[in-house]
Amino acid sequence: MxxxxxxxxxxxxxxxxxxxxxxxxxxxxxxxxxxxxxxxxxxxxxxxxxxxxxxxxxxxxxxxLEMRHERQPQAIAESGGSTYAYGSADKQAFDFYPASLGGHPALVVFIHGGGWSIGDKTMGTRNKASHFNSEGYAFASLNYRLVPETDPGGQAADIAAALAALRAKADKLGFDPDKIFLMGHSAGAHLAALVSTDSRYLESAGVPMAAIRGTILLDGAGYDVPRQMAHAGPMLGKMYRDAFTTDRDTQERLSPLTHAATPNVANWLILFDEARADSGSQSIALADALKRAGSVVSATPVSDTSHMKLNRDLGVNGDAATRLVDAFIEKVL
Structure with a gap:
C-alpha cells in the first residue's frame, strides 16, 4: 500500500x-x-x-504527501476538474470531471486504495478522468476519512454521503443521478463492495441502491476480512488489525461477503491480478455469493499485470482491463 x-x-x-x-x-x-x-x-x-x-x-x-497535496488544486483545475466538499472533515471531498459532450450521462465514481490509512483522491484519477470523459461519461474521485480518524465502517458511510452529495448536484454538474458506476482499487475495492452489499450505508444517506447501476472492483483482497487476517503476515496483519481491530464480530460486520445474501447492486465486474492468490480466491468467493443472491457478476483474472499496474493503467489506450471495464459499462447501460 x-x-x-x-x-x-x-x-x-x-x-x-x-x-x-x-x-x-x-x-x-x-x-x-x-x-x-x-x-x-x-x-x-x-x-x-x-x-x-x-x-x-x-x-x-x-x-x-503534504507537498503533493499543495499542488492538487492547480493540477485538478488544469485537468478540467473541480473539488467539492461533502462534509466538514478535510478528507470529506470529491473531485468532479464533467463529460466531454455535456448532457446527462452516466457517472463513474472512483474510490482510492491505501490500506484504509493512507492515500488520496488524486491517486485514483491518473488517466481515468480523461478516458471516461472521452467515452462520454462524467467522472468523480472521492476522498474519505482515514484510519485512525475513523474505521472502514465510517469510510463506507463517507462514500455513501459523497454519493448523496453528488446526486444532489446532478443537474448542476451534468450527469444522470440514477446511472452511477462505483469503482474501487485495493482497499477502495473493499469499500466499494461494502457499500454495494450492506444496504444500511446507502439507506442512511438517502441513496437508492438501484442508482448504483454497477460496481467495479480492482484487485481487492479484503472481502472476507477474518479469512484474510488469518493468513496475513506481520506487516499485512498489522494493517488489518489497525483497520478492523481484533474483534471477530467487527471483522465480519465490515466484510462484504457477510452481506452478499442481502439486496445488492445488480451488476458487478470483479478484476484481479492473476498472480495474486489472495485477491483471486477472495474475488471468486465474493462473486459466487453474489451470484447466488441473484446479481450478475463477472470475476475475471488479468494477466501480465500487478496490484499497482492494474490501477495505474486503467484508462490507458490499449489496456486490457480498461477494455473490460468499458465493455461492462456499455453492456449495463
Whole structure:
C-alpha cells in the first residue's frame, strides 16, 4: 500500500529536477539522500524509493504527501476538474470531471486504495478522468476519512454521503443521478463492495441502491476480512488489525461477503491480478455469493499485470482491463 502511495507521489513530479525540492522537510531530504545517494538521475531516485519505501520514516512519507497535496488544486483545475466538499472533515471531498459532450450521462465514481490509512483522491484519477470523459461519461474521485480518524465502517458511510452529495448536484454538474458506476482499487475495492452489499450505508444517506447501476472492483483482497487476517503476515496483519481491530464480530460486520445474501447492486465486474492468490480466491468467493443472491457478476483474472499496474493503467489506450471495464459499462447501460 505504501508503495502505491510513493509511486503516486513521484508520478506527480515532485522530483522536477535532480535536486530534492527545497520545501521538503530537511530531515526527510537527508533521509532520502542517505537512502538513495546523491544521484542526479530522476529515474534512479524514483526506482530507489519504489524499492526501498519501507525504509522511509512515516514523517518523511507524510512530508511528501503534504507537498503533493499543495499542488492538487492547480493540477485538478488544469485537468478540467473541480473539488467539492461533502462534509466538514478535510478528507470529506470529491473531485468532479464533467463529460466531454455535456448532457446527462452516466457517472463513474472512483474510490482510492491505501490500506484504509493512507492515500488520496488524486491517486485514483491518473488517466481515468480523461478516458471516461472521452467515452462520454462524467467522472468523480472521492476522498474519505482515514484510519485512525475513523474505521472502514465510517469510510463506507463517507462514500455513501459523497454519493448523496453528488446526486444532489446532478443537474448542476451534468450527469444522470440514477446511472452511477462505483469503482474501487485495493482497499477502495473493499469499500466499494461494502457499500454495494450492506444496504444500511446507502439507506442512511438517502441513496437508492438501484442508482448504483454497477460496481467495479480492482484487485481487492479484503472481502472476507477474518479469512484474510488469518493468513496475513506481520506487516499485512498489522494493517488489518489497525483497520478492523481484533474483534471477530467487527471483522465480519465490515466484510462484504457477510452481506452478499442481502439486496445488492445488480451488476458487478470483479478484476484481479492473476498472480495474486489472495485477491483471486477472495474475488471468486465474493462473486459466487453474489451470484447466488441473484446479481450478475463477472470475476475475471488479468494477466501480465500487478496490484499497482492494474490501477495505474486503467484508462490507458490499449489496456486490457480498461477494455473490460468499458465493455461492462456499455453492456449495463
Amino acid at each position: 505504501k508503495k502505491l502511495l510513493v509511486a503516486s507521489i513521484l508520478g506527480a513530479s515532485i522530483f522536477l529536477s535532480a535536486r530534492l525540492p527545497a520545501q521538503l522537510e530537511p530531515a526527510c531530504r537527508i533521509e532520502i539522500a542517505k537512502l538513495c545517494g546523491m544521484t542526479r538521475d530522476r529515474s534512479a531516485i524514483r526506482t530507489c524509493l519504489q524499492e526501498k519505501y519501507q525504509s522511509l520514516s512515516k514523517p518523511c512519507l507524510q512530508s511528501l
